[in-house]
Amino acid sequence: MKSQSLLTSIHPATVPDSLASHERAEIDASTRGPVLLFFGCSVFWLLVGSLLGLVAAWKMTHPGLLDSMAWLTFGRIRPAHLNVVVYGWAFQAGIGVALWLMARLCRIPLLHAKLLVSATLFWNLGVLIGVLGILAGDSRSVEWLELPGYATPILFLAYACIGVWAVIMFRYRRPGHVYVSQWYLLAAFLWFPWLYATANILLIWQPVQGSAQGAVNWWFARNVLGLWLTPIGLASAFYMIPKVLGRPIHSYYLSLLGFWALALFYSWNGMHHLIGGPFPAWMISASVVASILMIIPVITVAINHHMTMKGHFEALKWSPTLRFTVFGAMAYTVVSLQGCLMAIPSLNTITHFTDYTIGHAHLGLYGFFSMMMFGAIYYIVPRLVGWEWPSATMIRWHFWLAATGVLLMVGALTIGGLLQGLALYDPKVSFQSSLDFATPFRWVRGISGFLLLAGHLVFACLFVQMLLKIGHRRTGPALFTESKTEAASL
Amino acid sequence: MNKLPLFVIGVLCTFAFSWLGLVVYPFVKLGHLEPVPDEETGGYFPPTLSGAAVAGQQVYAANGCIYCHSQQVRPASLSTDIAKEVGPRRTVARDYLRERTVFLGTMRTGPDLANVGLRKTDPNWLHRHLYEPRSVTPWSIMPSYRYLYKMQKIQGQPSANALRELSGRHAPEPGYEVVPTDDANALVAYLLSLKRNYPLPEAPLPAAK
Numbered sequence: 001m002k003s004q005s006l007l008t009s010i011h012p013a014t015v016p017d018s019l020a021s022h023e024r025a026e027i028d029a030s031t032r033g034p035v036l037l038f039f040g041c042s043v044f045w046l047l048v049g050s051l052l053g054l055v056a057a058w059k060m061t062h063p064g065l066l067d068s069m070a071w072l073t074f075g076r077i078r079p080a081h082l083n084v085v086v087y088g089w090a091f092q093a094g095i096g097v098a099l100w101l102m103a104r105l106c107r108i109p110l111l112h113a114k115l116l117v118s119a120t121l122f123w124n125l126g127v128l129i130g131v132l133g134i135l136a137g138d139s140r141s142v143e144w145l146e147l148p149g150y151a152t153p154i155l156f157l158a159y160a161c162i163g164v165w166a167v168i169m170f171r172y173r174r175p176g177h178v179y180v181s182q183w184y185l186l187a188a189f190l191w192f193p194w195l196y197a198t199a200n201i202l203l204i205w206q207p208v209q210g211s212a213q214g215a216v217n218w219w220f221a222r223n224v225l226g227l228w229l230t231p232i233g234l235a236s237a238f239y240m241i242p243k244v245l246g247r248p249i250h251s252y253y254l255s256l257l258g259f260w261a262l263a264l265f266y267s268w269n270g271m272h273h274l275i276g277g278p279f280p281a282w283m284i285s286a287s288v289v290a291s292i293l294m295i296i297p298v299i300t301v302a303i304n305h306h307m308t309m310k311g312h313f314e315a316l317k318w319s320p321t322l323r324f325t326v327f328g329a330m331a332y333t334v335v336s337l338q339g340c341l342m343a344i345p346s347l348n349t350i351t352h353f354t355d356y357t358i359g360h361a362h363l364g365l366y367g368f369f370s371m372m373m374f375g376a377i378y379y380i381v382p383r384l385v386g387w388e389w390p391s392a393t394m395i396r397w398h399f400w401l402a403a404t405g406v407l408l409m410v411g412a413l414t415i416g417g418l419l420q421g422l423a424l425y426d427p428k429v430s431f432q433s434s435l436d437f438a439t440p441f442r443w444v445r446g447i448s449g450f451l452l453l454a455g456h457l458v459f460a461c462l463f464v465q466m467l468l469k470i471g472h473r474r475t476g477p478a479l480f481t482e483s484k485t486e487a488a489s490l
Numbered sequence: 491m492n493k494l495p496l497f498v499i500g501v502l503c504t505f506a507f508s509w510l511g512l513v514v515y516p517f518v519k520l521g522h523l524e525p526v527p528d529e530e531t532g533g534y535f536p537p538t539l540s541g542a543a544v545a546g547q548q549v550y551a552a553n554g555c556i557y558c559h560s561q562q563v564r565p566a567s568l569s570t571d572i573a574k575e576v577g578p579r580r581t582v583a584r585d586y587l588r589e590r591t592v593f594l595g596t597m598r599t600g601p602d603l604a605n606v607g608l609r610k611t612d613p614n615w616l617h618r619h620l621y622e623p624r625s626v627t628p629w630s631i632m633p634s635y636r637y638l639y640k641m642q643k644i645q646g647q648p649s650a651n652a653l654r655e656l657s658g659r660h661a662p663e664p665g666y667e668v669v670p671t672d673d674a675n676a677l678v679a680y681l682l683s684l685k686r687n688y689p690l691p692e693a694p695l696p697a698a699k
Binding site for chain 1: 560
């Protein structure tokens with residue numbers, strides 16, 4: 001191994017891990033308790049979050065729906081939906097995947113799993129108290145930070161236990177290659193506490209004066225997505241694609257470039273949510289430039305994934321993990337390029353303040369991140385419980401319900417949002433028209449919510465069967481086409 | 491990768507760069523603005539808020555008004571906000587220095603509220619709108635905030651603060667009246683206070699035509 005020069009010393013390896021099967025089994029077994037607990041809780045919150053989102057969506061077309069009680073009003077259900085899917089589902093699924101990847105890639109068993117289990121319980125307690133607080137009316141209405149000030153310290157403590165674990169695991173990894181996924185994970189685990197502490201102190205506990213709040217707010221909200229969820233999603237893709245195909249990642253030079261460009265540019269993106277807002281022009285300009293420069297990390301990652309997949313796309317026919325992961329990777333490319341365009345001020349003036357942004361957010365958090373997590377969970381859980389997914393048909397149903405649901409939702413909100421935005425832009429058009437244009441598309445969005453909820457029920461049903469080891473017992477992994485075998489079914 | 495410290499330093503430095511630019515800079519530069527004295531009246535711009543209006547901010551936050559209503563007027567160079575009469579001038583950082591939580595907002599599912607106090611000056615209209623939006627604006631999709639009001643039997647004389655002009659199916663039964671709770675009164679006081687029509691050195695009002 002050429003580890004003399006600085007550059008080679010920080011090269012990530014191109015192959016995820018090469019462990020003997022007994023070592024792999026030992027490592028997987030050590031992660032079983034906490035990882036399954038994270039997944040189980042995340043699936044629970046996914047169902048709660050889908051239901052809240054569905055109610056919020058139908059309230060937009062039926063304002064009289066469930067409007068007699070304060071805790072069911074749109075202005076509380078909507079932030080409850082966001083916080084449940086972000087902190088309940090996405091965070092916990094992400095942490096579960098991240099810990100499992102970390103243990104496998106560091107090639108060491110997870111020690112003292114019981115401490116992690118207690119951290120999980122604390123995290124869920126924090127989410128539960130926080131969401132009840134939002135419904136009770138204790139939110140400050142700071143987007144992405146609606147969980148009241150009495151819930152966030154619980155979350156922070158729980159996170160501290162989890163994050164320290166990941167860093168310690170990395171510190172005591174077995175000598176040898178460091179894989180690109182580990183970069184993303186280690187960086188995410190270091191960035192998040194800084195991000196969360198800053199935002200909570202300056203916005204909730206000791207609110208800073210005036211419009212500085214807006215800057216801190218969107219610096220936080222953008223980076224939770226960009227520097228916490230995105231690295232975990234990409235780490236998973238960088239692991240799963242080569243693993244399922246049984247071939248190395250295309251280029252580590254591109255991995256290197258993609259990682260550092262993401263770190264440098266994504267962190268500056270936040271102000272593109274505030275174009276025209278009460279801030280010095282240079283802050284907005286810096287974010288617009290950084291948002292457009294995001295093309296670099298996005299394209300490098302896309303090329304890297306595409307070249308790894310090249311010639312092997314038929315694997316999408318049989319591998320559930322790969323199908324979800326590749327859908328997520330493609331959504332990542334599309335949503336990021338869409339984000340670059342939306343930051344251009346002349347386009348932003350149309351799309352700002354409209355449903356278009358909501359569609360964009362769902363393409364990112366669902367089309368990219370959630371699909372990535374589904375793919376990873378389909379890969380990881382059989383290796384933890386020693387039982388294969390009982391029904392390939394149900395996985396197929398889950399995939400198509402989720403994929404059509406999210407595409408329908410994003411498509412409807414994109415077109416509806418553009419019409420709404422054009423109406424809001426034109427001084428000759430009344431405000432009422434902006435509602436009239438958006439309404440039919442909001443109906444379609446409401447319907448897509450049923451598809452997503454149905455998909456999540458199928459997924460939850462499969463997950464429970466796995467935990468209880470019930471259902472059809474199979475000898476090989478659950479694949480869409482039975483004739484193939486998963487190349488690296490290890 | 492035996493240069494782990496280098497990696498960690500790189501990761502933390504890239505992040506610190508944005509933290510300095512988008513957190514520390516606004517904290518120092520925008521977080522300590524002062525109101526501007528108004529020489530004509532001896533008051534200040536932006537004007538001080540009444541206690542009820544301050545309480546109303548909390549009601550605004552608790553019920554999530556922000557998820558449909560923005561509070562910012564973008565400059566004419568970047569938008570048509572001023573042509574659409576969202577406000578007489580763009581909003582600037584100093585406009586928000588009295589807000590405990592700044593409700594800039596990211597959606598205009600409903601109209602912008604940065605200057606709602608200029609457009610709506612009648613508290614009874616705002617109460618009727620909050621109580622049953624479609625009784626005053628038939629096409630509105632705003633939810634009703636009936637839970638901020640009390641339906642009560644009229645004891646002797648009708649209450650002075652009871653909602654007037656409620657009609658149709660939203661009207662109370664004979665002998666009953668709808669009165670706002672403290673929260674509803676605070677929210678309306680806050681909405682009436684939202685007027686960004688005073689001049690600031692960095693955002694003068696356009697010359698009268």
